Amino acid sequence: MIDCGEGTQQQMLRYGIKYHKIDHIFISHLHGDHFFGLIGLISSMHLNGRTKPLFLFCPAELKTILDLQFLHSGTVIKFPIEYYFTNTQASETILETNDFTVDTFVLNHRIPCTGFFFKQKLKLRKILKDKVSEIGIPNAYFPLLKRGIDYKDADGNIYKANQLTTDPDVPRSYAYCSDTLADGSYLSEIQGVDTLYHESTFMHDMVDRAKETFHTTAFEAAQIAKKLDADKLLIGHFSARYRDLTPLLLEAREVFPETYLANEGETFMI
Amino acid sequence: MIDCGEGTQQQMLRYGIKYHKIDHIFISHLHGDHFFGLIGLISSMHLNGRTKPLFLFCPAELKTILDLQFLHSGTVIKFPIEYYFTNTQASETILETNDFTVDTFVLNHRIPCTGFFFKQKLKLRKILKDKVSEIGIPNAYFPLLKRGIDYKDADGNIYKANQLTTDPDVPRSYAYCSDTLADGSYLSEIQGVDTLYHESTFMHDMVDRAKETFHTTAFEAAQIAKKLDADKLLIGHFSARYRDLTPLLLEAREVFPETYLANEGETFMI
Numbered sequence: 001m002i003d004c005g006e007g008t009q010q011q012m013l014r015y016g017i018k019y020h021k022i023d024h025i026f027i028s029h030l031h032g033d034h035f036f037g038l039i040g041l042i043s044s045m046h047l048n049g050r051t052k053p054l055f056l057f058c059p060a061e062l063k064t065i066l067d068l069q070f071l072h073s074g075t076v077i078k079f080p081i082e083y084y085f086t087n088t089q090a091s092e093t094i095l096e097t098n099d100f101t102v103d104t105f106v107l108n109h110r111i112p113c114t115g116f117f118f119k120q121k122l123k124l125r126k127i128l129k130d131k132v133s134e135i136g137i138p139n140a141y142f143p144l145l146k147r148g149i150d151y152k153d154a155d156g157n158i159y160k161a162n163q164l165t166t167d168p169d170v171p172r173s174y175a176y177c178s179d180t181l182a183d184g185s186y187l188s189e190i191q192g193v194d195t196l197y198h199e200s201t202f203m204h205d206m207v208d209r210a211k212e213t214f215h216t217t218a219f220e221a222a223q224i225a226k227k228l229d230a231d232k233l234l235i236g237h238f239s240a241r242y243r244d245l246t247p248l249l250l251e252a253r254e255v256f257p258e259t260y261l262a263n264e265g266e267t268f269m270i
Numbered sequence: 271m272i273d274c275g276e277g278t279q280q281q282m283l284r285y286g287i288k289y290h291k292i293d294h295i296f297i298s299h300l301h302g303d304h305f306f307g308l309i310g311l312i313s314s315m316h317l318n319g320r321t322k323p324l325f326l327f328c329p330a331e332l333k334t335i336l337d338l339q340f341l342h343s344g345t346v347i348k349f350p351i352e353y354y355f356t357n358t359q360a361s362e363t364i365l366e367t368n369d370f371t372v373d374t375f376v377l378n379h380r381i382p383c384t385g386f387f388f389k390q391k392l393k394l395r396k397i398l399k400d401k402v403s404e405i406g407i408p409n410a411y412f413p414l415l416k417r418g419i420d421y422k423d424a425d426g427n428i429y430k431a432n433q434l435t436t437d438p439d440v441p442r443s444y445a446y447c448s449d450t451l452a453d454g455s456y457l458s459e460i461q462g463v464d465t466l467y468h469e470s471t472f473m474h475d476m477v478d479r480a481k482e483t484f485h486t487t488a489f490e491a492a493q494i495a496k497k498l499d500a501d502k503l504l505i506g507h508f509s510a511r512y513r514d515l516t517p518l519l520l521e522a523r524e525v526f527p528e529t530y531l532a533n534e535g536e537t538f539m540i
Contacts, residue, residue, distance in 0.1 A: 030342045059342075069335055072329075
């Protein structure tokens, strides 16, 4: 989960997302619309009987805010919260699993703020089952083939791994650009991104207000997606002044056609 | 507003309750379901341009919790928040206006907790317009008549105030019994209450669990309303285990027929 505004737990309930599906939460910065829902979500996980750890990547101050509330409510959370405090001065890798890595990158907002860049790792090659069974290669060699290592049989015949396997899926990546001035300082950090989420608080006629408040316009977000040659741009974090979001979408699409509104409850494939 | 759980601002939006209608907020205790929505509500009032003061009656620790979040979000709230820290050891009058008073009373929960007792003041008598104009009593005397003072004309004729006015409306009262063990210790503090809100977390088959967690059953809440000879009992704060709330209502009504479920969005006249 990336950021957690007030009412997140109600929205999860509405969209059928179970608490136990969430193991990692990433908080970009400490403006309320990005973290006021976290204390309630953690409390509900606790009341739900969670025992497995929750990994929380956030500015260090968030821990003091949560701990103070646990203290005064007499709550001892029954599962471990494993904190990783983000460095809001320099980008770094904050998580690496077998399947993916997560890097932060520094954004330029009114208070310290990071974005998050999620990158799948290159997967193993895929076995062509018909071919390997035709040759009679023992199962024990499959992990080697998947890593591209050729198979040699007892008679010394060599079978090329790349003829017995196909290329792995291309790894995908997703960058989450939270609240920021569109100064482009972070573009080099998210080169090669497939799906880009970028805040678009205002339309471009309000670019002065956007600069003043360290936010981005829909036009600017689209320019960034274009520069990055992303596959897809998701825009969100719209000012409450916009009842109808279509003009924001159209403004962005003029520059970058593959733009979508990050509407609540919608699912996008990366 | 009495207590402010997560999502309160969304519910206000849903039910068309404007922020500026709220001048006083009363927080009974620091369990999350009673205050997690406050920081967001105050932030939204701030973003909405509020300038008039907000009066906040709460345990002292709530101020440190709010201040820490304002600090780390770099927020300087543009309107005054006037705190009145509740005494969780003894009942006291915490607010008196021309129209009503508010007293706290001590509840018995796992952490310090108070209830709130709202009492209308006796209003002025009501002028019988036909009668006073028939006699020709000058307007300047109306405030005296309303206070029950007779009118004497230039010829020394006396007109009895109680014949020129009718009795004022009977003052109404409302008691809010937040989370508590149903130990009845607070009954003497809310004698004469008209409308009683009382938590009813469980049904009475779970009375042991209710005692363990310092909560009340629907049956116990109804007994309390009966002892107090209240007009009306509103029950709420139901455990999430109850999908269908009708059994709770029926259990209470068996003891106290004028019981109602305090459903979200519903309005009750006191």
